[in-house]
Amino acid sequence: MLAFFLRRVAIAIPTILLISVFVFALQKLLPGDPLLVLAGEERDPEVLEFLREKYRLNDPIPIQYLTWIGNALTGDLGTSFRTNQPVTQLIAQKLPVTLQLAVMSLIFAIAIGIPAGIVSAYRKGTVTDYIANVVALSGLSIPNFWLGIMLILLVSVKWQLLPASGYVPPGEDFWLSIKTMLMPAFVLGTALAATLMRHTRSAMLGVLTSDYVRTARAKGLSERKVVLKHAFRNALTPIVTLTALLFGELIAGAVLTEQIFTIPGFGKLVVDAVFNRDYAVVQGIVLVTAVGFIVMNLLADMAYFLLNPRLRSA
Amino acid sequence: QDLRIGLQEDPDVLDPDQSRTFVGRIVYTALCDKLVDITPDLEIIPQLATEWTVAEDGMSIDMTLREGVVFHDGTPFNAQAAADNISRSQTLEESRRKSELASIASVEVTGDYTLTLNLTAPDATVMAQLADRAGMMISPTAATEAGTDFGANPICSGPFRFVERIAQDRIVLEKFADYWNAEAINFDTVTYLPIPDTTVRLANLQSGDLDMIERLSATDLAQAEADEDIIVERATSLGYDGMTFNVGNGDRADNPFGTDGKLLRQALSLSIDRQALSQVVFDGVTTPGNQQYSPGSNFYAAAYPVPTRDIEAAKALLAEAGFADGVDIEVQAPNDTDSQQVMQVIQAMVAEAGINLTITSKEFATMLADQSAGSYTASLVGWSGRVDPDGNIHQFVTTDGGINDSGYSNAEVDRLLNAARQTNDTAERKALYAEAQSILSEDLPIVYLWHDTWLWALDSAIEGFVPYPDGMIRLKGVSKSE
Amino acid sequence: MLRNFSLRFRGQGACVVENVDLDVAAGEILCIVGESGCGKSVTAMALMGLLPSDTARIPDGSMTFDGRTFDLTTEGIPSDMRGSDMAMIFQEPMTSLNPAFRIGDQIAESVERHKGCSRADARARALEMLRRVGLPSPEQRLDQYPHQLSGGQRQRVMIAMALANDPRLLIADEPTTALDVTIQAQILELIRDLQRDTGMGTIMITHDLGVVAEVADTVAVMYGGQIVETGPVAEVFENPQHPYTIGLMASVPRLTGPRARLTTIPGTVPTTDAMAEGCRFRTRCAFAAPLCATRPAPTRLTGGHAVACHFAPLEQHLAVAG
Amino acid sequence: MVAADPALDLPKPENRVWKKFRSHKSAMLGGILVVFFVAIALLAPILPIPDPAATDWSLVRKAPSAAHWMGTDEIGRDMLSRMIWGAQASLLAGVISVGIAVAIGVPLGVVAGYFGGWTDAVISRCTEALLAAPFLILAIALAAFLGPSLTNAMIAIGISATPVFIRLTRGQVINIKVEDYVDSARAIGLPTRLILSRYILPNVLPPILVQATLTIATAIIAEASLSFLGLGQQPPAPSWGSMLNTAKNFLNQAPWMALWPGISIFLVVLGFNLLGDGLRDALDPREH
């Protein structure tokens, strides 16, 4: 197990480096001069030149990269051009927000997607199956911003049930925090639920016709137990794997949802940073999300490992 | 009592010398006092400076400061502090205020609360500059200690002090008990929340999560006004929006609308129905314009009124320029929906005159870079506006102007605008600007299109809010009834 | 026991299984033989009520079990009889156990469900069963997962699971087909021993005549969803009547005697839809005559031996010309 | 010689794919939806509808009426006409970008899965890197290189959707390559090139088909985000995505502006998915 873990980590390192090089290069190729945005409306040439020196933008790009990665290895991800805040501090501020949003959306996605997938597999070819599929597809094709704004207009403005937007840390007021995050999590969750539902359905379809499900029936177990215990337990592996990947995706950016609901998370940070050409912030976030992504992959493998006795006991 | 204000975006660094965003200035009005302030009619009035006199020759200004003012960290405010502030603005390497204060040669501290600003040349704009970020006073103690990191914990002398900031989430200020004008302040805390989406911003106000929002979208105006729990306040902006042409900035100036394209630019201007544009895109909330200031303002040159649309005249100009069969032009515009809408309307309008306009939408950073590098033909850009007319025009059209992206150069215009800087006589200045306008209306390096109207939507419980043409939110005298 | 059973799948023109009668007495092993696809498994599944409810239709058939009669067209056997009174073992030992659960739990689950006893008791029973099927070190096996067992061991677990509730009837659907001969021999012996001990009735499905010879008391030969010949195993093997039975026997290579070219049954089993009217074997039967278009009634011969062929006994009806 | 088996007279199945497809009810529905929208897109030039770019400033954001069945948009253009013309851009954006992703992703996935080893390691690492890079950065960078246009938007979307296809294909290939029939191809000495194209590829396609139809949805919506960045369809030419994007600001005042493109995207996505499911079944000779 440990060896496995270490090997995975070893594989992850080149990937992360590759990502950082890739994103760094990509950023440098972006049109637009960050300093022009930074210098203010007046764009004083003197200030421009000073800033260019300060942020070492005159160095050759490989040197810039090496400087950055060197600092990154010591835990210094640079400072934001825009707000002068250290990137590490920004990330530390945003990460809990993003995690909370991701977790809550995932809960929605799971709560909707998995039961729907099970039911539609179990009732394959029936009206229930069709309805579940159409609903899942609509979750996929309804744009997040539309659903988001509609929810705000209805739930917050009209019925005044939930706060329209913003973020409250759970430490400050737990219930308010949950309430504020409810709508965005739902909006994000529905889109994921569709994917989850489709995968659950196909996994369950495969499992429901398996011999051991027949065995379970032959034992005289109730349908409920046959489906939820014997079948679902085996369909779980691909579902968990997918869930971990979705979670990784969520961390990488729920851009539009965060924008609509004004949630100060990673998605919003990275978009603003890209638009402002806030190189250090972009690079820092990409690095963190890449690590997150890889950690999620790792967790998916671990889940695989834990869910599959075949691997566990080897 | 807490006041919650929805902003359109997250401010940048909260250091008056380093910051550059409009929303940042909104926060400063509560956080940092300036030497002088303005009235809604753009008159300069005392704030931390109680009196000032400009010398006969215009080469210096004597100033008396308010006594008994302290910064949030307890450091007393006095002439030395003010001098330090001006010096920081001029010398801090990151300072974005250098050009604004370029005409101040030195500051003499003449007493505990008096000082003299020595100028390099007579400059009518200095006091107006001191009415904005260049005149904001920050604690010299804190400034020395924090250096360029001052923005992480800004210490000024305004009615509210800084409590915390979570990037992209909120900025919280609390009432400063020792504020010199504390009785005019009715809130214990004020929280600024950046909410970029206009619909969501309004929704937050409607749901009661906010007390006030800035920049209500023009198309939401009707809806907001229909809501009896909401009051809308408005003020015409000091800024403008228009189309800047590349007439001399690099190779791309060599195009039909460029260096020698005066006639085509006139044709384009004539073929736009500014009234309709304002009506279609902004529900008539904005003011059609053709000059740096809006028609109602003091410095508007009434001799050159907003042209009415004249397709025939435009066609004639096209023919005169040798493009009777039509002409192509590519215009870059920011990728926000308003600009896209404006461009599409203009596209349709100018098409009738035979101008075939293509729109290139760019995100802001790219557009800015292309514009300053001269890699564009025409560009839809705006300017947030300055209190002194000089700030709206000088740097754009004078030969070495700092942001003369157009590459326009005309000796007479240079002369007139420089002269307008050096006199303090308003009537004389008006005449000079009008004269410059006569040339610019002809040359059209910038085709002015409209002037925004600031719209604030407030909860009906908010009282005492005064709209200012600079778009700021001044909290003096504002209160919230229970 | 099973009377006049027919079965049809949705979208098929003819019944997959037609008018099948089967009888098993307590303590008896009935083998059903027949080639692949002839309906052995679906018949067994129907008895257990395991057919897919959405596609399978039973137009006809009833079952008498232990004095209780069930009309299979309307009601299946109640689920509490499944796994307790009647139990089933499947062909694929590798896939019939749930890979995600410990085998002890899988056996205990069935005990708990039917005996309503505590978890500990159920586990004790599971252990006892594992011991009885001769699995080495059963205590450890209890906590192992199926993949840790070999095919033969898994089949023993399946048997243990099936027998845990002392069923009156055991249905074994090709329990050894997937196994090696050496293991097959062990498993067959085990089933026979256990059956002898408990006195349950057993239906064993296979297409291996060798297996039949080894374990069966009575045998039913099935072709195309019909029983073509039944009888005590000695009778059928020593006096095969139906051309299909004869063809089947002829097709098996022999371990002794001279090695002659194998006699085969020409052709292949038609699909259900293409099944001939009357005697379903007639499309492949060397003796087929127009008469065969009518369904032959079973002819009763000596000692419970019955055959559904117009020409039985064969040599008394037909001869080679010349 | 061996005598031919008399029982081999199977009924000759003619045109089995089409037949099977036709009997698949939901697939037919999907097919009809897709054909409908494709037809609309193709017929746009000859349908009796107003110019999609013709503005009427007296008719800004007017609700659906007899003259304008779907209402008018933010600058007074006919929504119906724009919907019909927008179908072209959106369908193209969906189909072509997915086409690009499939065209790049599937071969790379096949190669990675079949050859394994270093090839696989390199491709897999790059895939992961690409997956972890934010779509936005990728899109803006590509816009900068290629210049803004619908085509380049498709390329950007296509490239960012590629890793998923690489992964999916690779996983499938790893399963398929151990099948006996692949060995049988090696046993007759078939060159690797042909093994990949005849044996591996056709058998890994079904799940890819399903993924592709799902991705079309995301691609159509992604085109909206890109046109927001100025990279997609250039104004005033319409696309559903950009219409939806504009409509965002008028959800309150002019809800129909979001409704039509929203419904259309949903129907197209639904159509493609049903079609995809049906095709998967119909193309599989084993399914009955």
Place this chain on the structure above:
Amino acid sequence: MKPILEAQNVTKHFPTGGGLFQKKGLVKAVDGVSLSITPGETFAIVGESGCGKSTLARLLMRLIDATTGDVVFDGKQVTTARGKALSDLRRDVQFIFQDPFSSLNPRMSVGRLVGEPLEVHAPDLSKSERQAKVSALLAQVGLRPEHADRYPHEFSGGQRQRIGIARALASGPRLIIGDEPVSALDVSVQAQVVNLLGDLGRDLGLTLILIAHDLAVIRHMSDRVAVMYLGKIVEQGTTDDLFERPRHPYTRALLDAIPDPDDRGSASRARIEGEMPSPLNPPPGCAFHTRCPHATDLCRTKVPMPQTTPDGHMTACHHWQDLGLTPRQTTASSRSPATQARLELYRKATEGAKIIPVASKTPDREELT
């Protein structure tokens, strides 16, 4: 006669695990096997599941690379062949797979499947020539030319196996290796394919290497038999000799385990207990000692060397001589006369003899005519 195929001490070790989760290990799937096949003969390899039969077959035709050892086909090295040499080998040596359901590409028509080897090995054939050849091949295996545009799933197992055989025959091979070509088939279908293979072997003068675990089939088809256990050949000899006088205890156990329809109720035969050990972790000494009733300490420690008698019968057992050469007791033929008669009648009928009703004893005779 010069052997057509010769294997010298071939070994195949699969590294296992080394994946992300498992411990690394080495499966000795084939462990030092030597074979020599003479042209025209049918050579059978028999053994329990997992003993390495398939691996050996794949090694012989280089579908996988051997860890060590040499395989020589017709004087040419197989283990190092590449390019043209490998292509020639692919023409001369063909393979029939065990599972007729998984060994045919489900998405290719029968015509393409059978024509494909021609495409590779006879690229000069025109399309119509190829089609003609395909038709001929299909006819040869008892299918019809019209079947060329059907797909594999439309055929039954036996028919599919014929397609597989036609495909193997297409390149005109000299040696065919069949990896359990009839194991997946039903008895009656199996008989058809067994006959087909026999006929083809005879008619085309093919050399066959046949892998199976059904000893009755082996006995029926092969000239010589090798018995494998855990990666090694433990006994090898002519078919009759081996079936009548099995020397290795494993061969004997194997023979005893077969249920024989002609030999009913023989419940009390000696059974070997237990199962084959894992090739990941083979027992020391003689691999069979864990299940052998005759095992001694010697067996547990020392690997027995193969010993060959002058008549070419090879056995790898320390004790085979001590165990005695007692022939297996077999009931020569326990079929009853009635059975025999019916089988005979049936055989004649299927072979096309005219069947006439027996008048006197048929009450319903009239209806028949």
